Amino acid sequence: METKTVLITGCTSGIGRATAEGIAKTGAKVIMGCRNIEMANRVRDEIKKSTGNGKIIVRKLDLASLKSVREFAATINREENKLDVLIHNAGIALSLWKKISEDGLELTMATNHYGPFLLTILLIDILKRSAPSRVVIVTSKWYPMGNVDLTSNANPTQFWRAHYNYYVSKYMNVLWTLELDRRLQGSGVTANCLHPGKVFTNIWQANTPRAFYFCMSPVLEKLLKSCDEGARTTTYLATSDEVANTSGAYFKNCRVAEIERSVKDPEKGEKFWKLSEKMVKLGPTDPRI
Template identity: 50%
Template sequence: MEGKTVLITGANSGIGKETAREMARQGARVIMACRNQETANAAREEIVKETGNNNVIIKKIDLGSQRSVREFAADILKTENKLDVLIHNAGMALAFRGATSEDGIELTMATNHYGPFLLTHLLIDLLKRSTPARIVIVASELYRLASVNLNKLNPIGTFPAAYLYYVSKYANIYFARELAQRLEGSGITVNFLHPGMIDSGIWRNVPFPLNYPMLAVTKCFFKTPKQGAETTIYLASSKDVEGVSGKYFMDKKEHGLSAAAMDMDKAKKIWEESAKIVGLTASDPKI
């Protein structure tokens, strides 16, 4: 990956941190796009020390805030002259009680779907100037437990809020498929993945007393974040997937989707509504 610039959201912990470590080890310029600057600094220090690659930088972003996403993108466009790989890794899940973002959007959807949707638009011209480029989206097989309600794309008040994690991961899949279609022939590929069930911070909001059995399950049966990063790394860097786009991967292999997830009419409708919800304007790049 020498000579390549890789941007990873949520690179301060879990799967994102392991992805950043490997990209740095392979010689890339790594942009760690993180919300928590303290853990991001500690992660960066560890990665630089271990890999000897100093070309690892931290930029602040809160994907749940449209203002923050726009500020972040403006900063990237000012400081970076290329972007070879954009990895949408950051994600969060709530438990029972929901929350609303500063833009009035249900927080899980704001962070896991709308933030990445807006960020992709704002960085698309930079990716186009850097072709061949890749976009990698960390979705989840848990999408199968949900459906995306076209009449409730800002699902404030849904109970339990944890369900919206599945919905947001489903939205990632519709987004990835529609994005791949829109970018066909552009030199930018888009692929998405399930990393496996991983012992990471994503389970941190599981409430008492469920957190105890959950802890036992994650420690005994789930894979490590390093294992969880393998498919992301593969899609970001392997020659095997050069030119491959619009595909879903698991364990570094292409995987099938449910029939409902292949519905491109629905993907298009979600895209159009998402563009309204994030307030894309005529002066924003169009995909």
């Protein structure tokens, strides 16, 4: 991987940080796309020290802001001459309150799907020039608990149940991955998604009552995967020669897993893609996939 460039979103903590460190150990150039620059710079320095890899850079990215996504993509397209792997790791799981982004999108949907969707489109040209290249999308085994109704006039980005929003956004990730694969056939760019496992990350702290979390955290830490364990499948999909020609698949524990029938429908995938283009306000001069 010494000649490769890998972009990872949301890698200041948890699975993302472990992924960044794992990729850095391979010798690849790592671009960290993060919302909190101060924290990202600290993590970058720590990873440099632990891996001996000096090819790690930080760039500002807030996936909940379409403006930030566009500014970030413009920077990457201007500064980089190649991009071998794009890893969509960043994600949130709001627990109690509905929040709306500056673009009028429900915040979980904006961060977990619409921001990554737009970023991929804006970086597709450099990914194609760098082929063979890869897009890796972190989803969740809980995606079947969500769905997207494309048969009515309901806006699937505006659910009121916060926990359900997370499941829907992960369903979107899988639906999007399969449609992305269909559209990238013959381009040399692969697209796969994965479930990292049940991992002990700060999402548990953010979405659990404080007293309960501190009582249960020792138990959760023993029952759940560590962040390093949770990053293994992502790192595998980003680096392994074994999956160089694999695309349109869903992975668990570094192996292909079965996908629910409801996300396999090409007609549904195409409709959802067009909806996503509309929601991110894709313009006439933007790339198309």
